[in-house]
Amino acid sequence: MAAGEIALVDSDSATVAIRLSGDWQVRDGMPALAVLEDGMSSRSGVSKVEFDVTELGEWDSVLVTFALQVSDFCASHKLELDRGGLPEGAQRLLGLAETVPEKSDARSAEQKSSFLARVGTAAQNGWGEATGMLAFIGEMTMAVGRLLRGRARFRMVDLGLMLQHSGADALPIITLISLLVGSIFAFVGAVQLEQFGAAIYVADLVGIAMTREMGAMMTAIVMAGRTGAAFAAQLGSMKVNQEIDALETMGISPLDYLVLPRMIALCAMMPLLCLYADFVGILGGAAVGVGMLGIAPSAYAQQTIGAVTYTHLIGGICKASVYGVLVALSGCMRGMQSGSSASAVGDATTAAVVTSIVLVVCASGVFAVLFYALGI
Amino acid sequence: MRSVSEDSQPSVHLEIRDLTMAYGSFVLQRDLNFTINRGDVFIIMGGSGCGKSTLLRHLVGLKDPAKGDVFYSGESFTESEPERRREILRGVGVTYQSGGLWSSMTLAENVGVPLGEYTDLTPREVSEVAGFKLALVGLRGFEDFYPSEISGGMQKRAGLARAIALDPEVLFFDEPSAGLDPISSRLLDDLILELRDSLGATIVIVTHELASIFAIGNNSVFLDAKTRTMIAQGDPKYLRDHAEHDDVRRFLRRGEEA
Known part of the structure; x- marks a missing residue:
C-alpha cells in the first residue's frame, strides 16, 4: 500500500472527518498536520472532529503521534474530538500517553538565557575554576608537607608503577619526537646557514635550541598528552567507581594515597626525560649535519661541545622540572575534580591536556623573560 | 566481640x-x-x-x-x-553501590588496606586476616584476583569483606x-x-x-x-x-x- 495520507471530509455541517489512508509507518514518515490546519481555517461552524479509518492500512507509533497532534490542535481550537474511529490499539496507546500530565517545570531548564546572564554565568564559572585550582594547590602543598614530615601514606608499589609508567615507558615516544625535532632544526638551519658557507653552525643551532628550550618543551607536551591525560582518566574513573569515596570513608586521604605517588613520579622523571631528549635531539641534528651537509662527525661533536654550556643544559632542566610539576598538577587536579559519569571522565581528560599545555606554554614565556632579565 | x-x-x-x-x-x-x-x-x-x-x-x-x-x-x-x-x-564499614573496590589491587590487597592502615599487624598477618575475611563472604581462593576478573555479585561481597576488615x-x-x-x-x-x-x-x-x-x-x-x-x-x-x-x-x- 502507499504511504499514509490524510484528507478532510465533511460528515455534516458541524463535523469534519479526517480520512486516514495508506500505511502509517515510521519508515514512511508522517503526513503534515498542515492539511488539517488549512482545511479548518477555510471552514466555519465546525465544532467536532472525528477519524475515518476505512482506508487505513498498516499503522504504528506514527499514527498515535499524529493523533496526539490532532488532539492538541483540537484542544487549542476548542474543538470536540471523537477518537472512537481510531483502531482500538491506537486508542489504548493514546490513553497511556495521556495518563500522566505533562510536567510543566521539566522544560524550565532549557530556557534561553540572555547575553548578560551568559556572561555572568561564564564569569562565575571562571571564578569557581580559579578558586578550585587554588584550593587544589593548597591541599597539595599540605600533602607535600605531610610527605616531608614522613606522615603521608601511600603504597611504594604504586610509586614504583608510576615511575615506570611516566619514565621508562615514555622513552620510545620521547626518542621519536626528539630525534625528529632535532633533525627538523638542522634542516631549517642548514638552508639558511649554507648560504653563508657556515653549515658547521648547524651544530650550535641544534645544540642550543634543544638544551635550552625544545628538549624541555617537547618532553612536557608529550607527557601532558600521555601521562597527564592518563592521570586524569585514572583518577576520574576511580571517582566514578566510588574508589575515592572508599578511601575517604576509611580515613585515608586520596591526595596522599593517589595523587602524591603520581606527582612524585612525574616530577622525578621529567628532568631525566628532558636530559635524554636533549641528547637524542642533538643526535638527530648530527644525523642531518653529517649525513646531508657532509660535516665530519668529530667536527660536529666538537662544535656542539663548544656551543652547549652547562648554563644552557641546567636552564633547560630547571624548566623541565617546573613543567613536570605543572603537568602532574593539572592532570591530577582535573581527575580529582571529575564528575561521576563516563562523559565527565572524558571531559576531565581533555581539560587535563588543555590545562597542562596552556600552563606549560605560559611558564615557558615567563622563563624567557626571566632568563633574559638575568642575562642567562 | x-x-x-x-x-x-x-x-x-x-x-x-x-x-x-x-x-x-x-x-x-x-x-x-x-x-x-x-x-x-x-x-x-x-x-x-x-x-x-x-x-x-x-x-x-x-x-x-x-x-x-x-x-x-x-x-x-x-x-x-x-x-x-x-x-x-x-x-564504620561502608559498601558501595558500584563496589568501590580499588581496581589496581587484588582482593586480598583491597581487604588488607584498612588493616595495614589501622593495625600493627605484619604484612604476613594482614594477608592471613584478609584471607579470612574473604572466606567469611564466600570468596576463599579468590585472594589474588583483581576486581575486574570477578562477577558483579562477587565484587559486592568483596566490598563487604573490605568493609568488615576492622570488625x-x-x-x-x-x-x-x-x-x-x-x-x-x-x-x-x-x-x-x-x-x-x-x-x-x-x-x-x-x-x-x-x-x-x-x-x-x-x-x-x-x-x-x-x-x-x-x-x-x-x-x-x-x-x-x-x-x-x-x-x-x-x-x-x-x-x-x-
Whole structure:
C-alpha cells in the first residue's frame, strides 16, 4: 500500500472527518498536520472532529503521534474530538500517553538565557575554576608537607608503577619526537646557514635550541598528552567507581594515597626525560649535519661541545622540572575534580591536556623573560 | 566481640538531628530526625531520587550537612576535628553501590588496606586476616584476583569483606542487592544478618528491594521525594499496614492500594 495520507471530509455541517489512508509507518514518515490546519481555517461552524479509518492500512507509533497532534490542535481550537474511529490499539496507546500530565517545570531548564546572564554565568564559572585550582594547590602543598614530615601514606608499589609508567615507558615516544625535532632544526638551519658557507653552525643551532628550550618543551607536551591525560582518566574513573569515596570513608586521604605517588613520579622523571631528549635531539641534528651537509662527525661533536654550556643544559632542566610539576598538577587536579559519569571522565581528560599545555606554554614565556632579565 | 543479647535495653547508636541535605541551593531533604539503635537492621527507603544514597553519604562524612548534625554514640560527627572523625570512621564499614573496590589491587590487597592502615599487624598477618575475611563472604581462593576478573555479585561481597576488615560497629550498605539475581540477593541478606549477630554490628541499609526490607529490616525511615522530608519511621512490616501516609503503604505493597 502507499504511504499514509490524510484528507478532510465533511460528515455534516458541524463535523469534519479526517480520512486516514495508506500505511502509517515510521519508515514512511508522517503526513503534515498542515492539511488539517488549512482545511479548518477555510471552514466555519465546525465544532467536532472525528477519524475515518476505512482506508487505513498498516499503522504504528506514527499514527498515535499524529493523533496526539490532532488532539492538541483540537484542544487549542476548542474543538470536540471523537477518537472512537481510531483502531482500538491506537486508542489504548493514546490513553497511556495521556495518563500522566505533562510536567510543566521539566522544560524550565532549557530556557534561553540572555547575553548578560551568559556572561555572568561564564564569569562565575571562571571564578569557581580559579578558586578550585587554588584550593587544589593548597591541599597539595599540605600533602607535600605531610610527605616531608614522613606522615603521608601511600603504597611504594604504586610509586614504583608510576615511575615506570611516566619514565621508562615514555622513552620510545620521547626518542621519536626528539630525534625528529632535532633533525627538523638542522634542516631549517642548514638552508639558511649554507648560504653563508657556515653549515658547521648547524651544530650550535641544534645544540642550543634543544638544551635550552625544545628538549624541555617537547618532553612536557608529550607527557601532558600521555601521562597527564592518563592521570586524569585514572583518577576520574576511580571517582566514578566510588574508589575515592572508599578511601575517604576509611580515613585515608586520596591526595596522599593517589595523587602524591603520581606527582612524585612525574616530577622525578621529567628532568631525566628532558636530559635524554636533549641528547637524542642533538643526535638527530648530527644525523642531518653529517649525513646531508657532509660535516665530519668529530667536527660536529666538537662544535656542539663548544656551543652547549652547562648554563644552557641546567636552564633547560630547571624548566623541565617546573613543567613536570605543572603537568602532574593539572592532570591530577582535573581527575580529582571529575564528575561521576563516563562523559565527565572524558571531559576531565581533555581539560587535563588543555590545562597542562596552556600552563606549560605560559611558564615557558615567563622563563624567557626571566632568563633574559638575568642575562642567562 | 560485642553481642546484641548483652544489652537488653536498646541503646542509641546513631542519632540524626535536624539534618538538612542540599546541593547548592537545591534542598534534597529537610529536617530529618531519627535514631538508630545498637544491633538494628535499619532500612533507609524511598522512591528513586529522593536522597537515600545522599543521606548515607552524610552519615559517613562524604558530604557535610547544610544544617543539623549526626551523632555517633552521642558524639557529634559533623563538628568533630578531622583526627576525631578518623577515629569514628575506624568503627564504620561502608559498601558501595558500584563496589568501590580499588581496581589496581587484588582482593586480598583491597581487604588488607584498612588493616595495614589501622593495625600493627605484619604484612604476613594482614594477608592471613584478609584471607579470612574473604572466606567469611564466600570468596576463599579468590585472594589474588583483581576486581575486574570477578562477577558483579562477587565484587559486592568483596566490598563487604573490605568493609568488615576492622570488625566495624556500624556497617552501611548502599543498594546491596541492586543488580543481583534473586538467589544471590537472598544469600546476601542472610550474610548481613549473620554478620550482625556475629559482629554485634549495627546495620544501615539503603534499599528499595521490598523482599529484603521485610526479610531483614527491623526499623526504617521513609524519605519522600515530593515533600522532601521523612514521612514514616518504624518497623517496615508494621508500616506496610499501619503507616499514616498512603504513599508509604503503597510503596511497601508495590503500588497496590491498602
